[in-house]
Amino acid sequence: MPATSVRFDEVTLGYGRHPAVHHLDGEIAAGSLTAVVGPNGAGKSTLLKGIVGTLAPLEGRISLNGAGPGPVAYLPQAAEIDRSFPLSVYDLVAMGLWSRSGLFGGIGRKDRTRIEHALAAVGLIGFERRPISTLSGGQMQRALFARLLLQDASLILLDEPFTAIDAKTTADLLDLVRRWHAEKRTVVAVLHDLDMVRRVFPETLLIAREPVAWGETGHVLSPENLLTARQMVEAYDPHAAPCQRNAA
């Protein structure tokens, strides 16, 4: 599995002409396991959208280096996923194969075995025919992790994957995150549970509209840094004049 790194060169991301995150400069190392933390509105989801490519930088450049054959796998926040779509658990999980088989590629015997393995890995054997609209939040998250397993990506981005998920499901899905890390995939997760970040994630990026601290989790999550991040987001003025830091 060739690992993928993500390089930011003085990146500004935003909506319309309004920056949501700026002064992003640095690298998420290939094979690293990184948490992205920060207060509400800090720009964490925006950052992931920039990496996936659904949001083009207003300034600067984001480059993925060494991406393997698999695509970037991205799990959006639960609120962004349309659960009313008429789809069975099996079909949702099978969508993880699209990057390889194509939309109309058909599913062969090998693929069916892979889908079964993925369903087993997340504890959803027996749920294959269930419409996704009938799943609990935790079951839906398990199905989405099964889809991620099949995507077989070298870069995996997770936006608040454990929000409103119970302890058992969280523990099971965290095991998959650990497995991806052991397989040398690059994993980036937006998280609010700082205890979990300290326990599981060696690297952390703390942002508050711009990076506050980035590196080894123990250093990044200091009380001073967390306070600074909170103050920066609270002090943010959406009507302020554009930042001049890069203008010289």
Ligand SMILES: Nc1ncnc2c1ncn2[C@@H]1O[C@H](COP(=O)(O)OP(=O)(O)OP(=O)(O)O)[C@@H](O)[C@H]1O
């Ligand atoms: N589609 C959009 N159009 C305009 N502004 C947006 C859009 N999406 C996000 N924003 C704004 O960008 C800023 C950063 O939002 P973002 O969702 O990235 O923050 P976040 O750190 O993920 O927050 P949370 O922890 O609440 O999920 C916020 O001020 C938000 O209102």
